[in-house]
Amino acid sequence: MSRKTRAKRNPVTARRGPSLNVILTGVVVLVAIAVIGGVLLVSRSDGAGTASNEAMVPPGAHTLSTVEGGEVTLVEFLDFQCPACASYYAGITKKLEQDYQGRITFVTRNFPLEMHPLAVPAARAAEAAGKQGKYSEMYHALYDNFDSWAVDGRATSADAARATAKFEEFATAAGLDLEEFRADSASAEVQAAIDRDVADGTKLGVNSTPTFFLNGEKFQPGRGTITDVDRELRAKIDAALAG
C-alpha cells in the first residue's frame, strides 16, 4: 500500500468521517435491533397458543373470573342471540363460572353472527354496561332472560324495540345510569370493541358460536349432549390446572 492512498483515504474516513459514520452505523444497528427485537417480542405475546395472546385476550377484555398471572385462561367467543350459546350458558358456563371462580381466567368475547339481528344490539348493551363496570351483570341478564328478548316463540326475534326495552330494564336492575347506558350503547367506542372482537375471532378461525379457547387452544368437543361437553371441558380445565 502506498503513502498516496493513505493520504487520500485519511481525510475522508479518519479525520472527518468517523464521527458521522460511527453515529449513523450505531443508529442503523440500534434501530434494526429495536425493530427486530420489538417485533419478535410483540409476536411472542401474539404467538399461537399462549394465554397472554393479544388477539385472544386484548387489554380491557371482559372477564367473568380473573386470576392475576393465572395459568388457565378460558376464552369464549359468543353471540348473545345464538340459541346454542344460550344452551351452553344454561348447561355449562353459568355453573362453570361459579365453580371455577378465582381459579381460572374466564374471558368473553363478542362474535355476533349476521343471522341474529339482535346480536349486535345485545353486544352493545353488554359493552355499554361494561363501561359502567357492570358487564357481568348484563351478560347474565341477557342469557338468563334469553326468552324475553331473543326469540319469538321458537323463531329468532328481530324485534329491536322490545329488545331495547328489555336491555334498559336489565340496565336499570343492574343499577346503571340509564342515560349513560343509552349513550354508550350507541357510541362508536362500543362498536369498536365489538369489531375488534369479531376481527380477532375471525383471525383465530372462529366461524360459529360458541367457540372456546382453553389456553389458546381451540376446544373442539366431541359429539354428545351438553352434559358430555360440560364434562369434557371441565376435564380439560382440570388437566390444565393440574399441569
Add this chain to the structure above:
Amino acid sequence: MNRRLALLYVVGGGLGLAAAAALTLEKIAKLRDPAYVPTCSLNPVVSCGSVMDSRQAEAFGFPNPLLGIVAFAVVVTTGVAVLAGFEPPRWYRIALNAGTAFGVVFVHWLIAASLYDIHALCPYCLVVWIVTIPIFWYTTLDTWPALAPLRRVHSAVLALWYAVIAILVLAAFWDYWTSLL
C-alpha cells in the same frame, strides 16, 4: 489499494472460500448417496438440503459453490498479494470490482430465491451472503474516487444493507422465528 481492504479480502474471502468448499463437499456426499442428509440441514427452515436441491443451486449448469471456490480464491489471493506489496493497476481493480459486482448481484438473486422460492436457509450460503456484500461494497468505494462522500458513511451503509436483509429474512420465516420463542 489499502491494507484494510486487503485484510477484508483475506478474511472475508477465506470465510467465503471455506463455505463454498463445505457446500461442495456436501454436494459430493449427496451425489454419492442421494439419501444423505447434509450436516447443515437442521430443520425444515435451516436446510441446505432443500437449497442444494433447488434449480437455483445450479444457476449456470453446475453447482454454484464451484463458482464460489474459484471466485473467493481470487479474492483471497488478491488480498494476500496486496499485503505482500502488490499494487494492483487500475484495470485490475476495475476488473475486481466488476467481479465483486457480479458476485453481489448473484448473491441477491440467491437471497430472493432462498426466501421466496425455496423457503429455506442454508447456513453456508448465509456466510457467503454476509462476506460478499462488504467485499463488493468496499471494493467499489476503493475503486472509484468519485464515491468519496459515501466513504464517510461506509459502515452505516453496510449496516443498513445487512439490516434490510435481516428484516427480510425475519419476515420471510416469520412463523419459524416466532416458534423458537
